[in-house]
Structure formats: C-alpha cells, structure tokens
Amino acid sequence: MSDPKFSTEFPTTPRLGHYDVVIIGGATSGSSIAWHLQNNTDFHGFVLVVERDPSLQFSATKASNNCMRQQFATKINVEIAQYAAGFVKRHGSNFGYDPRVPDDPIRNFGYLYLSGAQSFTKVLQKDQQLQADCGAGTDIISAEDVRQRYPFFYTGDLDSGSLNTKDEGAFNAIGMVEWMRKSAQESGVDYINNEVIKMVTDGPQIQSIKLRSGEMISVNTVVNAAGTRAAQVSRLAGIDLPIEARRRYTYIFSVDDPLPQDLPLTIDPTGVHLRSYGPKDYLVGCPPIGPDVAVDVDDFSFAENAWDDKILPIITHRIPQFNTARVTDSWMGHYEFNTFDHNAIVGAHNTMKNFYFCVGFSGHGSQQAPACGRAVAELIVYGVFKTLDLGVLSYSRIPENRPLTERAVI
Structure with missing residues (x-):
C-alpha cells in the first residue's frame, strides 16, 4: 500500500x-x-x-x-x-x-464521568451495572477516590465518579x-x-x-x-x-506546569470534557454556550468565544494547575445529530x-x-x-x- x-x-x-x-x-x-x-x-x-x-x-x-x-x-x-x-x-x-x-x-487513560449530585450518581450506578453485564470495566468511585487517584482535581463539589480505564481513552x-x-x-x-x-x-x-x-x-x-x-x-x-448538524468546539491548550500523569477523558458536571492530547498538552471540548441548535452543514464558524466565556473558568476550577492554560489550536466541527x-x-x-x-x-x-x-x-x-x-x-x-x-x- x-x-x-x-x-x-x-x-x-x-x-x-x-x-x-x-x-x-x-x-x-x-x-x-x-x-x-x-x-x-x-x-x-x-x-x-x-x-x-x-x-x-x-x-x-x-x-x-x-x-x-x-x-x-x-x-x-x-x-x-x-x-x-x-x-x-x-x-x-x-x-x-x-x-x-x-x-x-488505544491510549487507555480512560473515561471519567464526574457527578456533582447524588441523583446523577444513581444514574451512573444504573449505567455501570449495564456496562458490567456486558463485560466493561466501569467502576463507581467516591469523590475521595477521585482525589486519591487524580490529586490535581478539585473535588469539593463532587459526589462521585464513573471510571473505566479498560479499552477507554x-x-x-x-x-x-x-x-x-x-x-x-x-x-x-x-x-x-x-x-x-x-x-x-x-x-x-x-x-x-x-x-x-x-x-x-x-x-x-x-x-x-x-x-x-x-x-x-x-x-x-x-x-x-x-438528522441535523450541531456545533461542537474543540481547543488544544498547553500549560506551564503539565500534570504528572495522563488526564483521563473527563466529563465535568458542566458538560465540558477534557483529556490528555499529546505528552504535555490537552484537549477540551464543549457544545455551544447557548441553545444547541441546528446549523448549516457548511457553517464551520465560531459563533462565540467559548474558550474565554465558558471553558477557561470551568477547567481552572476543576484543575487549578491549569491556570496558565493557553490555546495552541482550535476547530469547530459538527455532530451528525439524530x-x-x-x-x-x-x-x-x-x-x-x-x-x-x-x-x-x-x-x-x-x-x-x-x-x-x-x-x-x-x-x-x-x-x-x-x-x-x-x-x-x-x-x-x-x-x-x-x-x-x-x-x-x-
């Protein structure tokens, strides 16, 4: 070939x-x-x-x-x-x-859903049982377990997490x-x-x-x-x-003091998700700040400043070590949303x-x-x-x- x-x-x-x-x-x-x-x-x-x-x-x-x-x-x-x-x-x-x-x-740094409420923890527990029945390695862990495994996270507003590092990342x-x-x-x-x-x-x-x-x-x-x-x-x-096109924003960013371990793909309770990208930089993505509505299939514009207005405050709250985060690349893509x-x-x-x-x-x-x-x-x-x-x-x-x-x- x-x-x-x-x-x-x-x-x-x-x-x-x-x-x-x-x-x-x-x-x-x-x-x-x-x-x-x-x-x-x-x-x-x-x-x-x-x-x-x-x-x-x-x-x-x-x-x-x-x-x-x-x-x-x-x-x-x-x-x-x-x-x-x-x-x-x-x-x-x-x-x-x-x-x-x-x-x-696969880079098996895993997926980590963070729950900020007992009601969502119950949802994650139900999903974990389904996933376990299929042979997946998902575990429900406490907020303290999250802090022990990933000490860079602020966990004071968390109830639990759902983590799998087997064939996830x-x-x-x-x-x-x-x-x-x-x-x-x-x-x-x-x-x-x-x-x-x-x-x-x-x-x-x-x-x-x-x-x-x-x-x-x-x-x-x-x-x-x-x-x-x-x-x-x-x-x-x-x-x-x-089926319609929906906006999704992605940013790549670096920091002065990278984390000492891989960052799992983390879904914050706010809906923002972030993960390790390269050895020393990170990827973060989110839906629009406002209503998540259909856009033209040829429209790849950034309709808003999602980095400053949404993402940066959220990621620095969750990981204070990211307070020096700076964007190195970004793009706007579409979900083919059913x-x-x-x-x-x-x-x-x-x-x-x-x-x-x-x-x-x-x-x-x-x-x-x-x-x-x-x-x-x-x-x-x-x-x-x-x-x-x-x-x-x-x-x-x-x-x-x-x-x-x-x-x-x-």
Missing part, C-alpha cells in the same frame, strides 16, 4: 455504468462499509463510493476528537464499542500486517479511516469525487442515481453514509431523516428495501463505524445480521415512534 493520505485526486467519472452497491459518503462509516464488503469472501460485486470532499476537510471524521469508550446507557452501544476496541487493537492484522501500517493502540480515528479507505481502494472499490443529486425510483426500489457531473448509474443497492448531509441525501428518495433518540440509524428502509442507512451517530461515529459498517455489509450480502444484531437501530423505529434514547451523549 502507498502512504495513507486522503487523496484529493479521485476521478470524477465512475469507471462503470452499473454498480452492485453505491455508498454515498466516503468518510468513516462509508469506508467501513466498503472495507467490510471487500473483506467478505461471500461478496462478489462492484462497489462505488461517492465522496464530495475527498480531503474530508469538512467532515465530522476530520474534526473527530478520537475517543473510545464503553460507558453508554444502552446495551447495543456498549457492544458496538467493544467491537471497535477489538478492531483498533487488531489494526495491523486488519490490513494484512503491511509494515507501513502503524501500530495504533483515545485512538487514531483518522488513521483508521485512512487505512480502511486505502485498503478498500486497493481491493477494487471505486472512489470518485462527485455528488449524488438525483435518485430514480420505481415503486419501492431505487433504480439509478444521477451524479453532479451528469452520469446516470444503475444500482442494486444504495447506502446513505453521508454524515451531516444524510437528511439531504434521503430527501432525494423522498424520505425524511431526523434528534429522534441520539442513536445511529443502521440498516434498510422499511419500504424502500434497497436503500440502506449508516448515519445519525450523534458524535460517536468514529468508534461506532467499525461495527455499524460490518452490520450494513452483512445485511447487503446475507439479508440478515450475522454477528452483532443491530436491529434495534433500524430505521423502522422512527415511523413507528419507538425511540431507543442514548442518554450518554457528550
């Missing part, structure tokens, strides 16, 4: 006039589907991935904070995360032990998608720099798609893996999706059976794409889930008004 860089030189014209599978969106979820299809020995079709931004500069993937956790409030999300952890730990073998594939283990999400994409391409998947602007349907089937460049492509199966543009793509088939229940939508449409979804991850796409991509590939090849059953995440729950709400969204 050549060096795994996001090429900006995809052709615009598809090689074929017919594809067995067309995947709309070539970032993490789309490339996971393509990679799992090409690595399934029972699949023998042709795959086209249509990506409007080959650099992924304006994708949720590029703005990912690269986090890995099993501390979720729904069983299926714990199981999805466990597959992701195994996938990352098998990084080299996934890509044939190519010597140029880096060894990218950070990983190289960008590297993962780079190698999935390169591997899929070299196994025969066609990637093009283009955009789907029309779908031609015949009853409950999509027959063909039209590209921005004018070509019509006949299809057997279409997969919507378009991230924040998923609702726009679905409207081409006359289908509404409850307003229905904050969970992914995975699988076929309930009536348009050859239209599949792998969307709506609500901030969890980088760690959920391996399992969800595998699941969609299995549905395409076999018509059923063969490994992890993701039926509870099917599209049908939306028209049937059966939300599966994921509470643990940061």
